[in-house]
Amino acid sequence: MEKFWINGEPGRLIDITDRGLAYGDGLFETIAIRQSAARFLDLHLDRLYAGAARLKLPAPERDGLHAQLAAAAAGITAGVMKLILTRGPGPRGYAPPQHPQATIAWSVASQALRPWTQIRVRWCETIAGRNPLTAGLKTLCRLEQVLARAEWQDGSIAEGLMCDEQGLLTGGTASNVFIVSGARLRTPAITHAGVSGVMRRVILQQARGHGIDASEALLTRQDLLEADEVFVSNALTGIRPVGQLEERQWSPGPVTRRLAAQLVTLGVDECVGNC
Amino acid sequence: MEKFWINGEPGRLIDITDRGLAYGDGLFETIAIRQSAARFLDLHLDRLYAGAARLKLPAPERDGLHAQLAAAAAGITAGVMKLILTRGPGPRGYAPPQHPQATIAWSVASQALRPWTQIRVRWCETIAGRNPLTAGLKTLCRLEQVLARAEWQDGSIAEGLMCDEQGLLTGGTASNVFIVSGARLRTPAITHAGVSGVMRRVILQQARGHGIDASEALLTRQDLLEADEVFVSNALTGIRPVGQLEERQWSPGPVTRRLAAQLVTLGVDECVGNC
Numbered sequence: 001m002e003k004f005w006i007n008g009e010p011g012r013l014i015d016i017t018d019r020g021l022a023y024g025d026g027l028f029e030t031i032a033i034r035q036s037a038a039r040f041l042d043l044h045l046d047r048l049y050a051g052a053a054r055l056k057l058p059a060p061e062r063d064g065l066h067a068q069l070a071a072a073a074a075g076i077t078a079g080v081m082k083l084i085l086t087r088g089p090g091p092r093g094y095a096p097p098q099h100p101q102a103t104i105a106w107s108v109a110s111q112a113l114r115p116w117t118q119i120r121v122r123w124c125e126t127i128a129g130r131n132p133l134t135a136g137l138k139t140l141c142r143l144e145q146v147l148a149r150a151e152w153q154d155g156s157i158a159e160g161l162m163c164d165e166q167g168l169l170t171g172g173t174a175s176n177v178f179i180v181s182g183a184r185l186r187t188p189a190i191t192h193a194g195v196s197g198v199m200r201r202v203i204l205q206q207a208r209g210h211g212i213d214a215s216e217a218l219l220t221r222q223d224l225l226e227a228d229e230v231f232v233s234n235a236l237t238g239i240r241p242v243g244q245l246e247e248r249q250w251s252p253g254p255v256t257r258r259l260a261a262q263l264v265t266l267g268v269d270e271c272v273g274n275c
Numbered sequence: 276m277e278k279f280w281i282n283g284e285p286g287r288l289i290d291i292t293d294r295g296l297a298y299g300d301g302l303f304e305t306i307a308i309r310q311s312a313a314r315f316l317d318l319h320l321d322r323l324y325a326g327a328a329r330l331k332l333p334a335p336e337r338d339g340l341h342a343q344l345a346a347a348a349a350g351i352t353a354g355v356m357k358l359i360l361t362r363g364p365g366p367r368g369y370a371p372p373q374h375p376q377a378t379i380a381w382s383v384a385s386q387a388l389r390p391w392t393q394i395r396v397r398w399c400e401t402i403a404g405r406n407p408l409t410a411g412l413k414t415l416c417r418l419e420q421v422l423a424r425a426e427w428q429d430g431s432i433a434e435g436l437m438c439d440e441q442g443l444l445t446g447g448t449a450s451n452v453f454i455v456s457g458a459r460l461r462t463p464a465i466t467h468a469g470v471s472g473v474m475r476r477v478i479l480q481q482a483r484g485h486g487i488d489a490s491e492a493l494l495t496r497q498d499l500l501e502a503d504e505v506f507v508s509n510a511l512t513g514i515r516p517v518g519q520l521e522e523r524q525w526s527p528g529p530v531t532r533r534l535a536a537q538l539v540t541l542g543v544d545e546c547v548g549n550c
Contacts, residue, residue: 004291013288014296016279016359016380021289023417024299030367055418056425082367084291087421092305092357094417094424094448105291109367129404130440133422141416142298142369143330146362147408149369150331165405173369 002109008068018103020086023094024141026103027051027086029198031069032236033079033108034267038069040235043198048085051137057087058102065104072108078269079110080236086140111236116260116273118243118252119158121172121232123221124148128162128170128193136196149173158240159232161224164193169219175234176200179219179227180255186223189216199233199268206262212255229253238268277384283343293378295361298369299416301378302326302361304473306344307511308354308383309542313344315510318473323360326412332362333377340379347383353544354385355511361415386511391535391548393518393527394433396447396507398496399423403437403445403468411471424448433515434507436499439468444494450509451475454494454502455530461498464491474508474543481537487530504528513543 004012019025029048032039045062052059073081088101126148134141148160159172169188171177176197178187185207190196207214224230230242230250239260241252260271279287294300304323307314320337327334348356363376401423409416423435434447444463446452451472453462460482465471482489499505505517505525514535516527535546 006291012291014291016281016287016289016382018296019421021293021296021359021361021415022303023421024415025418025421028297055422080367084296086296092355094420096421096425107291126408127406129406131402131404131419133401134418139418140296140299141418143300143409143414143416144406145369146294146298146300146371147330150371 002107003072004105004107005068005072006105007103012107014103014105015089017089017091018086019088019090020084020103020140024139025087025096026057026084026140027055028138028140029083030235031081031083033073033076033081034269036074036076038073038081039267040198040202041066041069043201044083044235047138047196047198048083051139052085054133054137056096057085058100059085060102060104069106072106076108076110078113079108081106081108084140113270114237116271118241119232120156120244121159121161121242122152122157122246124151124160124162124173126151126162128164130164130166130192132192135192135194136190138195145173161245163221167220169221169224170194172232175232175237175240177224178203178231178233179224180229180253181223181227183213185212185214185255186217186219188219197233197235199235199238202263202266203233203239203259206259206266210258210262229256231256236270238263238271277382278347279380279382280343280347281380282378287382289378289380290364292364292366293361294363294365295359295378295415299414300362300371301332301359301415302330303413303415304358305510306356306358308348308351308356309544311349311351313348313356314542315473315477316341316344318476319358319510322413322471322473323358326414327360329408329412331371332360333375334360335377335379344381347381351383351385353388354383356381356383359415388545389512391546393516394507395431395519396434396436396517397427397432397521399426399435399437399448401426401437403439405439405441405467407467410467410469411465413470420448436520438496442495444496444499445469447507450507450512450515452499453478453506453508454499455504455528456498456502458488460487460489460530461492461494463494472508472510474510474513477538477541478508478514478534481534481541485533485537504531506531511545513538513546
């Protein structure tokens with residue numbers, strides 16, 4: 001049973017003139033709920049408010065929003081919270097209203113944890129557009145990801161990897177990608193495309209805190225194919241080791257296992273187990 | 276007084292899970308209303324249905340939609356119709372639902388014609404992302420245009436011109452751009468960015484029908500600065516001659532005037548007059 005709130009009140013209807021619908025003029029967050037708590041809520045709000053500042057979106061007072069979201073997560077053992085912030089309703093035209101009234105909406109639903117398994121991935125033909133102004137942000141403009149995800153129906157393929165026009169790896173359709181080469185952990189830089197994932201941020205912090213050489217880099221398909229280990233990350237699934245990409249196969253490696261075990265200590269229950 | 280319809284019924288509220296809002300997973304049209312008729316309605320629907328086919332969006336039966344839109348325009352002397360088509364509501368996740376139920380929404384409002392004048396434009400710093408899969412389409416993902424339009428407040432500047440990462444001119448934030456060099460009319464190709472404007476299409480047809488050498492091309496800022504005439508086009512404003520771009524100035528030239536006069540014969544009343 002999914003529950004919805006709009007501007008703090010129960011409800012699920014928004015005005016057709018909302019700029020989130022009209023122009024993708026907004027941001028969103030997808031947050032795991034574990035044991036009645038919105039996991040990494042502060043990191044999600046950090047990203048949301050940083051994005052709002054970059055786009056000059058109005059945003060509600062943070063402490064009050066934090067309290068409302070924490071309350072919405074209560075009673076849910078395992079689930080997902082979605083949070084949407086838009087520039088609100090407005091007249092036709094791209095020019096932002098002088099005094100926009102933000103729309104802030106959230107929803108919560110139970111969702112069972114999936115077992116920790118290796119996954120199979122594919123390359124997507126759909127490219128990720130490059131734009132430094134929106135790179136890193138989880139904006140409402142996600143049609144490229146929709147089209148990339150629509151490229152396959154095969155249920156055995158869990159994720160698709162995308163590159164930009166220059167052939168640089170940007171990430172999965174709904175995840176960040178990491179590669180391990182020797183002792184080095186690398187993930188695509190998000191200066192021109194890609195999303196600054198909260199789980200990505202946690203993984204980079206954990207890796208550095210445990211003495212792993214971790215960096216953001218410009219990575220190609222070839223870098224990935226030559227890597228010793230590959231995994232994807234996402235706020236709802238933690239770390240998922242990539243076992244197969246077309247002809248290339250990997251076994252879960254020591255760096256991936258070590259980071260997954262570290263995440264478990266932070267409440268990322270979906271990384272419990274062996275695969 | 277603006278009037279709204281959603282899926283054929285009067286109303287202005289949509290579900291928060293609509294993929295148009297969640298992911299920009301949809302298209303829109305902005306259509307001029309003149310003398311109780313939706314102008315170039317067939318061309319707008321051509322573009323909408325072509326876009327829907329490219330994105331594999333479900334779309335309502337065309338004849339019925341055409342009739343409803345024509346009826347909605349009745350009684351409006353001069354105004355604007357906005358039409359939105361989305362992949363409809365759905366569960367969380369980028370993967371399109373197997374059996375999507377489209378949302379089709381439209382609105383009409385009166386809007387007085389603006390006098391035919393030369394306009395002042397500027398360069399935008401915000402770049403237009405390149406993606407051949409969505410290039411030409413008027414998708415709901417328009418955050419780049421919003422950010423470009425937010426670059427200036429000066430009411431004397433009517434439009435901002437955008438380039439892509441390669442420095443190629445893509446168009447105005449809400450218009451197409453044409454340049455005249457000698458006897459040649461050129462407009463940016465829309466293979467990697469930009470919108471396939473209905474007025475742009477009408478102008479190219481008219482130009483070719485009247486023996487003007489008209490083509491789509493890769494154009495740079497320098498091409499524009501060196502042009503003899505520059506104008507922008509839009510479904511609501513027809514042709515607007517560019518009189519000033521930062522230090523560069525132009526007077527309305529013969530090709531621009533000739534095309535504007537031709538548009539007037541097609542019902543583009545906003546190009547009536549001298550400027």
